Amino acid sequence: MHRLRTTVARLGPLAAAQTAQTAPQSRLLALEGGARTFQPVRSLSASVAAEPFLNGTSSNYVEEMYYAWLEDRRNVHKSWDIFFRNANAGAPPGAAYQSPPPLSGPSDGMTGVRMLVGAQPNVEKLVKDHLAVQSLIRAYQVRGHHIAKLDPLGISCVDFDDAPCTVGFQNVGLYGLTEGDLDKVFRLPASTFIGGNASALPLREIIRRLEMAYCQHIGVEFMFINDVEQCQWIRQKFETPGIMQFSLEEKRTLLGRMIRSTRFEEFLQRKWSSEKRFGLEGCESLIPALKTIIDRSSQCGVESVILGMPHRGKLNVLANVIRKDLDQIFCQFDSKLEAADEGSGDVKYHLGMYHRRMNRVSDRYITLSLMANPSHLEAVDPVVQGKTKAEQFYSGDTEGKRVMSILLHGDAAFAGQGIVYETFHLSDLPSYTTHGTIHVVVNNQIGFTTDPRMARSSPYPTDVARVVNAPIFHVNADDPEAVMFVCNVAAEWRNTFHKDVVVDLVSYRRNGHNEMDEPMFTQPLMYKQIKKQKGVLQTFVEKLVAEGVVTTQHYEEEVARYDKICEDAFAHSKDEKILHIKHWLDSPWPETKSDSTAVGITSSFRHAVVSGSSSAQTECLRSVA
Numbered sequence: 111m112h113r114l115r116t117t118v119a120r121l122g123p124l125a126a127a128q129t130a131q132t133a134p135q136s137r138l139l140a141l142e143g144g145a146r147t148f149q150p151v152r153s154l155s156a157s158v159a160a161e162p163f164l165n166g167t168s169s170n171y172v173e174e175m176y177y178a179w180l181e182d183r184r185n186v187h188k189s190w191d192i193f194f195r196n197a198n199a200g201a202p203p204g205a206a207y208q209s210p211p212p213l214s215g216p217s218d219g220m221t222g223v224r225m226l227v228g229a230q231p232n233v234e235k236l237v238k239d240h241l242a243v244q245s246l247i248r249a250y251q252v253r254g255h256h257i258a259k260l261d262p263l264g265i266s267c268v269d270f271d272d273a274p275c276t277v278g279f280q281n282v283g284l285y286g287l288t289e290g291d292l293d294k295v296f297r298l299p300a301s302t303f304i305g306g307n308a309s310a311l312p313l314r315e316i317i318r319r320l321e322m323a324y325c326q327h328i329g330v331e332f333m334f335i336n337d338v339e340q341c342q343w344i345r346q347k348f349e350t351p352g353i354m355q356f357s358l359e360e361k362r363t364l365l366g367r368m369i370r371s372t373r374f375e376e377f378l379q380r381k382w383s384s385e386k387r388f389g390l391e392g393c394e395s396l397i398p399a400l401k402t403i404i405d406r407s408s409q410c411g412v413e414s415v416i417l418g419m420p421h422r423g424k425l426n427v428l429a430n431v432i433r434k435d436l437d438q439i440f441c442q443f444d445s446k447l448e449a450a451d452e453g454s455g456d457v458k459y460h461l462g463m464y465h466r467r468m469n470r471v472s473d474r475y476i477t478l479s480l481m482a483n484p485s486h487l488e489a490v491d492p493v494v495q496g497k498t499k500a501e502q503f504y505s506g507d508t509e510g511k512r513v514m515s516i517l518l519h520g521d522a523a524f525a526g527q528g529i530v531y532e533t534f535h536l537s538d539l540p541s542y543t544t545h546g547t548i549h550v551v552v553n554n555q556i557g558f559t560t561d562p563r564m565a566r567s568s569p570y571p572t573d574v575a576r577v578v579n580a581p582i583f584h585v586n587a588d589d590p591e592a593v594m595f596v597c598n599v600a601a602e603w604r605n606t607f608h609k610d611v612v613v614d615l616v617s618y619r620r621n622g623h624n625e626m627d628e629p630m631f632t633q634p635l636m637y638k639q640i641k642k643q644k645g646v647l648q649t650f651v652e653k654l655v656a657e658g659v660v661t662t663q664h665y666e667e668e669v670a671r672y673d674k675i676c677e678d679a680f681a682h683s684k685d686e687k688i689l690h691i692k693h694w695l696d697s698p699w700p701e702t703k704s705d706s707t708a709v710g711i712t713s714s715f716r717h718a719v720v721s722g723s724s725s726a727q728t729e730c731l732r733s734v735a
């Protein structure tokens with residue numbers, strides 16, 4: 111280091127444009143016995159002001175380059191090589207510098223852009239065009255979701271404040287590119303993965319691949335995330351060519367899940383046509399969505415999942431995700447059931463349940479716990495986080511690798527309820543974090559009777575999640591494969607970064623708010639469109655049959671098989687005369703004595719979490735430790 115400083119001092123007069131007075135031969139530092147030595151190298155008899163790039167601030171840089179050059183001439187750019195050679199040969203200041211040689215072809219050892227630039231006479235235009243292509247790629251990453259086909263109904267009125275559409279073939283002019291540039295090859299920047307193994311592509315292909323990644327049935331909102339690694343991770347997940355492909359088995363499993371989700375609601379509708387059940391019709395892909403998240407999380411090592419959700423689709427989740435016995439669900443529709451245990455019963459779409467089962471995809475046991483929820487929308491959110499935190503604490507799961515939470519939301523409630531924002535702000539606090547929650551929004555584009563234009567001021571119902579830098583994956587819920595894909599990514603995100611993530615299932619509500627409401631009175635235009643909408647299962651099975659994944663006969667047999675399961679359970683449910691509340695608890699409380707202790711712990715922990723008191727929480731945990 112000392113030597114370096116000395117050299118700076120010796121270069122100083124040169125850089126400060128002083129004239130050397132002491133000797134006709136000044137000296138630059140050279141290697142000293144394997145290290146550096148002084149050798150007379152150049153004359154400073156003339157003013158070095160003739161070399162304007164040598165000034166006080168560049169001296170360190172020049173000095174380092176000089177050392178590098180001494181070790182190997184090829185360590186520096188050719189222009190500096192010539193400069194140092196001339197200087198060593200005694201060229202006077204101002205004469206040592208020569209214009210760099212033209213950048214030409216591979217023989218100069220350079221690749222990529224330089225090669226492309228070198229091949230063109232108009233270097234400036236080419237650099238400008240490359241920068242334009244980079245901007246275009248970035249525009250897709252930032253705004254691709256604006257034009258993605260997210261709404262199955264095609265009536266979405268998401269308001270982007272009239273932001274102009276800056277992507278697409280028709281808009282290349284905005285970047286100073288022309289149609290004639292579409293077939294030119296451009297080098298891809300490191301901030302995109304659309305190339306796969308290719309490092310350069312024609313502009314036409316660049317745009318096509320970006321449209322595939324960002325403007326189909328998935329809209330990815332992530333460019334507000336501050337962490338570069340996280341942004342790169344997401345780009346890779348969505349941009350890599352051919353990444354959204356599924357095996358035949360995966361497609362068949364998905365179809366089976368769609369059948370159960372759809373036929374369950376249809377069965378309830380047939381049997382209890384005048385009962386409120388807050389059906390899932392219009393967002394049936396919620397069931398495969400949750401199952402995919404659970405499968406992938408289980409593969410990643412999660413052993414326990416705590417879920418919280420509102421009324422919409424709750425019976426379906428109980429039946430087809432948690433796997434509550436169907437007869438137990440059906441008997442809830444019988445008003446003559448007598449309560450067997452203490453504690454009041456609640457409406458069936460508020461009840462919770464706990465179940466431990468083998469996950470067939472991961473081949474590991476997993477515990478699923480769906481919390482009971484009150485009518486008060488989103489109030490269950492911090493309760494789920496409290497239960498998750500407690501389970502993580504007691505099982506020594508300090509990083510949330512084994513216990514995780516999933517929260518479901520309605521679009522209106524997610525945007526409207528302040529508790530959602532409060533819960534997000536607990537998500538990354540050391541004492542409260544549950545190391546990443548996966549949020550799934552059943553975005554049926556309506557809240558009771560109100561459409562989004564009158565229900566929120568933000569473009570999306572999910573904008574509240576941006577405050578914690580959670581990525582948001584909007585997906586057209588009429589495309590079950592796209593839903594499955596984003597749910598896999600969401601589970602991997604949670605497993606990789608242990609941060610919140612949102613899946614926004616853009617869907618519709620086929621019936622009224624409940625089955626007794628007539629939505630044509632309040633939203634006639636929307637419901638005119640919904641009446642024309644083909645069911646998602648129908649569309650999906652037609653696609654799979656066309657692809658040769660299943661036959662119509664296979665599909666019909668699967669439907670008949672599930673319908674029979676429902677019919678048999680319905681017959682059994684008639685034998686149930688008594689309602690056991692203990693069958694509807696979201697945690698296993700085995701026997702009476704430990705029950706009361708455990709219930710006490712949970713309720714005080716819930717209180718602590720809901721009231722936001724960490725000292726109460728700690729106290730509660732200490733009292734049972």
Ligand SMILES: Cc1ncc(C[n+]2csc(CCOP(=O)(O)OP(=O)(O)O)c2C)c(N)n1
Nearest residue numbers: 422485486487520521522523554556557558
């Ligand atoms: C805190 C609270 N406010 C209002 C209500 C009344 N309410 C029940 S459902 C509902 C609409 C909810 O819409 P959304 O969240 O989009 O869910 P969806 O029913 O459409 O699935 C409202 C306002 C409630 N239950 N809780």
